[in-house]
Amino acid sequence: MQWALAAILVICGTAMMSCFSDNKKSTTDFPAEPDYRDSTQWYITDRGAAADVFYIISTETGDYTLPDGEVCHYADTYSDSLRAPLYGEMLGVDTLVSGPLNFFSPYYRQCSLQTFQSDSLTAARMPLAVDDVRRAFKYYLKHDNAGRPFILAGFSQGAHIMLELLKEMDNETYERMIAAYAIGITIAEAGPHIVPAKGADDTGVTICYNSVRDTGCTMRGWEKSSVAINPVNWRTDSIRASLITEPSPLLPVAQQKKDTMTVHLDTATGLLIVEGFTAQDYMLPLLGVEGNYHTREIWLYRDQLRENMALRANRKIGH
Numbered sequence: 001m002q003w004a005l006a007a008i009l010v011i012c013g014t015a016m017m018s019c020f021s022d023n024k025k026s027t028t029d030f031p032a033e034p035d036y037r038d039s040t041q042w043y044i045t046d047r048g049a050a051a052d053v054f055y056i057i058s059t060e061t062g063d064y065t066l067p068d069g070e071v072c073h074y075a076d077t078y079s080d081s082l083r084a085p086l087y088g089e090m091l092g093v094d095t096l097v098s099g100p101l102n103f104f105s106p107y108y109r110q111c112s113l114q115t116f117q118s119d120s121l122t123a124a125r126m127p128l129a130v131d132d133v134r135r136a137f138k139y140y141l142k143h144d145n146a147g148r149p150f151i152l153a154g155f156s157q158g159a160h161i162m163l164e165l166l167k168e169m170d171n172e173t174y175e176r177m178i179a180a181y182a183i184g185i186t187i188a189e190a191g192p193h194i195v196p197a198k199g200a201d202d203t204g205v206t207i208c209y210n211s212v213r214d215t216g217c218t219m220r221g222w223e224k225s226s227v228a229i230n231p232v233n234w235r236t237d238s239i240r241a242s243l244i245t246e247p248s249p250l251l252p253v254a255q256q257k258k259d260t261m262t263v264h265l266d267t268a269t270g271l272l273i274v275e276g277f278t279a280q281d282y283m284l285p286l287l288g289v290e291g292n293y294h295t296r297e298i299w300l301y302r303d304q305l306r307e308n309m310a311l312r313a314n315r316k317i318g319h
Helices: 002-006 013-017 080-097 113-117 119-144 157-168 171-176 302-317
Strands: 042-045 052-056 102-106 150-155 177-183 205-209 241-245 259-266 271-275
Touching: 042 080, 052 080, 052 119, 052 157, 080 102, 080 150, 080 302, 102 119, 113 119, 119 157, 150 157, 150 302, 157 177, 171 177, 177 302
Parallel strands: 052 102, 052 150, 150 177, 177 205
Antiparallel strands: 042 102, 241 259, 259 271
16 A cells, blocks of 8 residues: 555656656657547546546656657557556545545546646647547546536646646536646636635635745746635635645655644735645656645645545535
8 A cells, every 4th residue: 555655756756757868859659549448548446436536647757769769758558667657646646535436537648747848848749638638538427427426636737637628618517516626736817617616615616726835936837826725724815724744655654754834825826835844855857846845736635635525525416
C-alpha cells in the first residue's frame, strides 16, 4: 500500500526524468489513439456506489526518443513503461480520495511536461489530449455511468482538460454533476457550468485552489484565479484554518513528523497561502518554483477531499 500512496508524487518527477530527452527535434508522429472500448485504456474501481468520480490525471510524461530518433511529446497509452506512472497516479488518487465512490480514469495521450515551458507549445499540443479525454468522457457517460450522479476531478493538466469538458457540457449532463474539482490550477473566469463553490456542500459547483507559500511563488500564468476556495475550512474568505498532516508522499507516513500548517485564501489573487510546510522534496521538475506546492495539491488535503466528495455526493443523491 505504501508504494501506491507514494505514487501520488503527483507529478511523478523521478519517473518522468527517465523519459526526458535533450533532443530538440520535433516529430509529427503520434502514439496510437486510445480505443475506449478497450478495458486496458481505463482504470476503474466499481464499488457498487450510487455516484462516481471521473478523474483526469496530471502530467506524468516527459519527452522521449522513438526508435527512429524522433522525439515524442505525448504519452503512449499502449506502452507498458509509459503507462506505469499514469497508472501510479490513478491508483494513488483512487486510494486517497475516492472513499466509497466508484472511480473511473481514462488513459490519454497527455502532453509531456516540456510542453508547458511555452504558451505556443501548450496551445499546439493540448488539443490532442483534450480530444482523447472528450471521447473518453462521452464513452463513460454512454456505457459506464448508468445515469448516476458523478464528480468530475482533474489535477494540473487534467484540471485544464476538465474545464474544457465543463465548457462543452450540455445542461442535461450538468444537472447530474455533483461538483467539479479543478485541483492545482487557476481559473480566469467563471461560466455557465463553471460556478464557484461557496461552501462545503453546494452542488453543481467548481472547487479550485492553487497552493503557494506566498503570492510571489506562482508559476508562469498562474498568478490569479477568479474561482477559489480553501479546501480545509471550505470558505472563500481569508479566515485561516489549521491543517495537521504529513508533508510528503515520498516517505513512509510512520517515518514523518506531521506539519502543523495554517492555510488561508488570499482574496485578492485567489491563491491558497500555506504556512508551516517543511518538506524539501516538492519541487516540480523543469517548471517548479521554490515555495510553490503544486506537487502536494492532493496529498496535503487528501482527507478533506475524500470527506468533501462524499458529503457533496450524499447531498446530491439525497442521503
